[in-house]
Amino acid sequence: MEIFLDTANIDEIKHIVRWGIVDGVTTNQKIFLNEKGINFETRVKTICELVRDKPVSVESNGKTLQEMLDDARKFTKIAKNVVAKVPMTKDGLGLEAVKMLSSEGIKTNVTVMMNFNQLMLATKAGATYVSLFYNRAKDAGENALEIVTEITNWIYENNYKTKLIVGSVRNPDDVAQAAVAGAHVITIPYKIMIAMPFHKKTDETIEEFDKAWQEFLLHQKV
Ligand code: E4P
Numbered sequence: 001m002e003i004f005l006d007t008a009n010i011d012e013i014k015h016i017v018r019w020g021i022v023d024g025v026t027t028n029q030k031i032f033l034n035e036k037g038i039n040f041e042t043r044v045k046t047i048c049e050l051v052r053d054k055p056v057s058v059e060s061n062g063k064t065l066q067e068m069l070d071d072a073r074k075f076t077k078i079a080k081n082v083v084a085k086v087p088m089t090k091d092g093l094g095l096e097a098v099k100m101l102s103s104e105g106i107k108t109n110v111t112v113m114m115n116f117n118q119l120m121l122a123t124k125a126g127a128t129y130v131s132l133f134y135n136r137a138k139d140a141g142e143n144a145l146e147i148v149t150e151i152t153n154w155i156y157e158n159n160y161k162t163k164l165i166v167g168s169v170r171n172p173d174d175v176a177q178a179a180v181a182g183a184h185v186i187t188i189p190y191k192i193m194i195a196m197p198f199h200k201k202t203d204e205t206i207e208e209f210d211k212a213w214q215e216f217l218l219h220q221k222v
Contacts, residue, residue, distance in 0.1 A: 001179055004055075004187035006167060008035050008043055012190040013050050024055040026109070026131075026167065026187040028085070041078055048079035057109040057129070059085035060097075068097040076106050083107045083128060088118045095125040102126030109165065114140055119151045123162040129185065133168035134178060148181035172196045 002023035005016055008031045016022050025047055035043065048056050056079070060071035072084030084106055086094050098108045102125070109129035110122035114137040122130045132151070137144040152164050163184035169175055172195055178186050188196075 001183060002185040004185055006187040006189045008032050008047060010046060013047060016193055017050060022051060025051055026057040028059045044078045044082065048081050053081050055083045056081055057083045057085040059111060065093045065096055068093065069100060072101050072106060083109050085109045085111050087112045088122060095121055098122065098125040098127050115142055116147050116150055120154060123155055123160050127162055129163050129165050131165040131167050134166050134174060135168045135170050145177055145181050148178055148183050152182040
């Protein structure tokens with residue numbers, strides 16, 4: 001299973017890359033808004049350099065098919081590891097865009113999906129990644145955990161290479177549940193990532209061992 005960072009912040013990416021567990025980055029318009037005042041292209045280039053050859057999803061803002069294609073083609077020229085993020089749209093234009101982009105060899109991440117059918121259609125259209133918005137799907141009354149298992153089984157049984165990304169995670173437990181359910185990738189915001197190494201009992205145990213060590217040193221034979 002891979003772990004992506006759901007951020008466009010340089011310090012956050014640099015920090016977690018040092019942990020040796022980052023397999024890619026995902027961004028969206030709201031994530032870029034958090035970085036107010038930056039240049040979009042320069043930032044995408046920097047993120048791509050920071051994660052080397054690992055995938056960096058950058059979302060198209062287009063509303064028409066042509067606009068979606070233009071954005072995807074433009075963004076994937078910024079660096080070779082950019083993946084064109086295309087939203088699932090109710091008119092099917094997102095799917096049409098993905099079909100065309102995949103025939104051009106452009107990697108895609110179909111995003112903002114809430115149920116099995118959307119994920120299945122995007123997989124069939126040729127998406128490299130399909131993104132389930134885990135908690136937003138739950139907010140809409142979907143059984144997001146069940147969808148993770150169902151779609152990963154379906155992808156496997158039908159011999160697709162598409163990877164399921166679980167996004168919209170809101171706490172470390174979501175990460176554990178999605179991982180156990182079979183997610184291929186989980187994209188995690190920095191705030192949640194830095195909370196993941198923590199367990200109260202781990203801290204208490206380290207403290208207990210530190211005290212024991214101090215006591216040992218007092219009685220050590222020199
Ligand atoms: C995934 O690619 C998205 O960037 C992300 O996880 C969005 O989720 P949220 O807006 O619910 O946080």
